[in-house]
Amino acid sequence: MSIKRTLQEALRGLLANKARTFLMMVGVIIGIAALITIVAVGQGAKAKVAQSAGKMWGTNPLMVTAGAGNPNAGPHMGMGVGVGAQTLTMEDLQAIEKEVPNVRKASPGLLKSDVQVKHQEQAATTEVFGITPEFREYRSWDVDSGVFITDADVSSLARVALIGQTVARQLYGDEDPVGFRIMIDNVKFEVKGLLAAKGTNPQGADADNRIMIPVTTFSRRLYNVDYLSNIVVQLKDVNRMNETASAITTLLRDRHQIVPPKQDDFAVRTPSGIVKMFAGTSQALTIFLGIVSGIALLVGGLVIMNIMLISIGERTREIGIRRALGARRKDILRQFLAEALLVTLSGGLIGILVGIAAALLLSAAKGMPTVISWQAISLAVVFSVGVGIIFGVQPAQRAARLNPVEALRGK
Amino acid sequence: MMIQMQDVTKTYEMDGQSLRAVDRVSLKVEEGEFVAIIGPSGSGKSTLMNLIACLDTPTSGVYELDGAEVSKLGDDDLSQVRNSKIGLVFQSYNLLPRMTALENVELPLLYGLHAADGGAAQQALEAVGLGERSHHWPSQLSGGQQQRVAIARALVTSPAIILADEPTGALDTRSGLELMAIFQKLNREGRTVMLVTHEQAIAEHARRIISIRDGRIVSDETVASPRQAEAEMAKLPAEEVLP
Numbered sequence: 120m121s122i123k124r125t126l127q128e129a130l131r132g133l134l135a136n137k138a139r140t141f142l143m144m145v146g147v148i149i150g151i152a153a154l155i156t157i158v159a160v161g162q163g164a165k166a167k168v169a170q171s172a173g174k175m176w177g178t179n180p181l182m183v184t185a186g187a188g189n190p191n192a193g194p195h196m197g198m199g200v201g202v203g204a205q206t207l208t209m210e211d212l213q214a215i216e217k218e219v220p221n222v223r224k225a226s227p228g229l230l231k232s233d234v235q236v237k238h239q240e241q242a243a244t245t246e247v248f249g250i251t252p253e254f255r256e257y258r259s260w261d262v263d264s265g266v267f268i269t270d271a272d273v274s275s276l277a278r279v280a281l282i283g284q285t286v287a288r289q290l291y292g293d294e295d296p297v298g299f300r301i302m303i304d305n306v307k308f309e310v311k312g313l314l315a316a317k318g319t320n321p322q323g324a325d326a327d328n329r330i331m332i333p334v335t336t337f338s339r340r341l342y343n344v345d346y347l348s349n350i351v352v353q354l355k356d357v358n359r360m361n362e363t364a365s366a367i368t369t370l371l372r373d374r375h376q377i378v379p380p381k382q383d384d385f386a387v388r389t390p391s392g393i394v395k396m397f398a399g400t401s402q403a404l405t406i407f408l409g410i411v412s413g414i415a416l417l418v419g420g421l422v423i424m425n426i427m428l429i430s431i432g433e434r435t436r437e438i439g440i441r442r443a444l445g446a447r448r449k450d451i452l453r454q455f456l457a458e459a460l461l462v463t464l465s466g467g468l469i470g471i472l473v474g475i476a477a478a479l480l481l482s483a484a485k486g487m488p489t490v491i492s493w494q495a496i497s498l499a500v501v502f503s504v505g506v507g508i509i510f511g512v513q514p515a516q517r518a519a520r521l522n523p524v525e526a527l528r529g530k
Numbered sequence: 531m532m533i534q535m536q537d538v539t540k541t542y543e544m545d546g547q548s549l550r551a552v553d554r555v556s557l558k559v560e561e562g563e564f565v566a567i568i569g570p571s572g573s574g575k576s577t578l579m580n581l582i583a584c585l586d587t588p589t590s591g592v593y594e595l596d597g598a599e600v601s602k603l604g605d606d607d608l609s610q611v612r613n614s615k616i617g618l619v620f621q622s623y624n625l626l627p628r629m630t631a632l633e634n635v636e637l638p639l640l641y642g643l644h645a646a647d648g649g650a651a652q653q654a655l656e657a658v659g660l661g662e663r664s665h666h667w668p669s670q671l672s673g674g675q676q677q678r679v680a681i682a683r684a685l686v687t688s689p690a691i692i693l694a695d696e697p698t699g700a701l702d703t704r705s706g707l708e709l710m711a712i713f714q715k716l717n718r719e720g721r722t723v724m725l726v727t728h729e730q731a732i733a734e735h736a737r738r739i740i741s742i743r744d745g746r747i748v749s750d751e752t753v754a755s756p757r758q759a760e761a762e763m764a765k766l767p768a769e770e771v772l773p
Contacts (some may be wrong), residue, residue, distance in 0.1 A: 261578050523585045
């Protein structure tokens with residue numbers, strides 16, 4: 120029997136009992152809808168993390184931070200791990216710039232938390248970053264008003280500051296703070312620019328609660344330190360990120376005389392590591408929904424198998440007639456398998472639509488980012504077909520094995 | 531030789547006892563014959579019918595159908611033999627309820643390598659006088675009409691032999707006679723027809739009657755002058771005109 124006729128016969132069989140056919144589909148619809156929703160939410164979360172990590176982290180730099188520890192953890196996307204650690208120096212930076220190929224520019228960074236800042240009677244606690252003008256480029260972070268820190272500010276140890284929106288609101292209310300004075304740990308600075316708002320970073324910290332001053336002013340005028348919290352390394356060719364990262368690691372181990380089993384007193388971070396870290400947070404949800412989807416598909420499959428067995432019992436006579444008229448076992452097998460596949464495939468298609476609707480609803484109602492991908496849809500189709508085959512084969516075989524004489528006697 | 535059976539036996543195992551439903555039956559049927567197999571219920575005539583129809587295989591013995599031995603064939607081959615050589619008509623019509631008359635007649639064509647198409651099915655329906663009912667559902671047809679659809683289904687593959695199992699069992703006298711008239715017409719046109727019945731009056735429409743009892747042939751006689759269904763119908767009281 121041709122495939123077309125087989126499908127026609129299967130469709131006829133299914134349409135003969137529409138309520139039952141729908142019942143067979145329900146499990147598959149739920150399972151596939153859950154699957155589509157999971158993947159949409161999972162990929163949406165991943166995309167959002169990648170996007171916000173990109174926003175916080177800037178464009179493709181490597182970062183070397185002082186101190187040991189998990190290279191992909193830290194309260195400030197790595198900026199804060201160097202607090203207190205004094206293992207990175209300006210000489211390390213110069214060595215990186217000079218000796219590691221593929222390094223375009225290495226920029227020093229310093230950080231101090233819990234710094235008291237004041238303007239007249241208003242006070243606030245914030246973080247102070249020592250930066251260079253390159254910061255603007257590699258973090259894609261500019262000022263909303265005023266001007267960014269310049270090379271001249273760095274070389275002259277200028278007492279100028281860029282302040283974040285949260286600090287600005289606390290000290291100056293709604294006024295534009297540019298041109299005002301600010302006291303940082305009781306040293307007088309001039310507000311040179313108001314930083315663009317960044318919002319909260321993926322870990323929930325307020326990225327706008329900070330002040331930036333020239334790195335030289337930080338180290339020589341304000342706190343008198345001779346170490347660096349971090350070094351941001353910009354690359355000539357970002358495709359060689361990993362080999363450059365290992366070159367820097369080798370160089371610094373050499374410079375810091377680190378041989379195993381001694382641990383590194385620095386860490387080299389890459390943006391993909393950061394993205395990976397945040398992707399992990401949505402994994403729990405994905406696993407949970409994955410289990411829901413798996414159970415729904417399993418139950419759906421078992422329902423299909425049971426209903427098919429019942430249906431074959433009721434259609435014994437029909438099977439007998441077909442066999443008497445010359446249907447081979449495999450013709451019967453194919454007919455019932457085709458019925459199972461039609462059920463799961465159309466259930467799967469409905470499930471895909473329901474899943475897409477659920478994903479869109481989630482984005483609209485909860486602001487959850489979702490991504491509908493072709494991969495998810497293909498996966499859903501594959502699963503639908505798989506459930507149809509796995510749970511349809513056994514009943515179809517039972518139908519095919521019926522003895523024609525006995526089947527003709529049946530109801 | 532259309533059918534040649536030699537010592538065909540069918541044994542069933544039941545509750546540890548073995549039952550010979552068909553016991554060393556030898557039988558020859560020539561092409562163009564009209565044979566009735568008659569016997570009371572439990573005589574083994576249905577089992578014999580199933581063997582002839584290739585729905586079942588004998589426990590022992592040799593069965594040749596249309597020149598080919600079929601007693602040793604596997605399931606797929608038997609299915610093909612049923613499809614191409616045998617036209618089956620059952621007591622309870624056995625039409626599929628969710629197919630139109632035409633679709634029911636087309637059904638055997640699905641399962642074989644037939645050049646025939648929907649046109650053949652329509653022709654078969656016309657041959658049994660139901661050309662205008664081809665798109666009716668079985669439930670919209672009378673019992674006699676349903677059985678004629680079943681005959682059309684048996685004819686559509688141009689089988690070597692038409693086998694009918696108690697075809698009039700569920701029909702009233704007039705419909706039964708109409709059906710016998712069709713079988714007689716088909717036989718006059720050269721087709722081999724075999725029917726199984728327990729009614730002597732029905733059997734007497736055939737040209738040869740084989741009696742079965744306890745799984746054995748007890749008599750095999752030629753009917754000198756078979757009943758003519760059309761003549762009998764003419765003698766029936768006038769049919770009520772249905773709206």
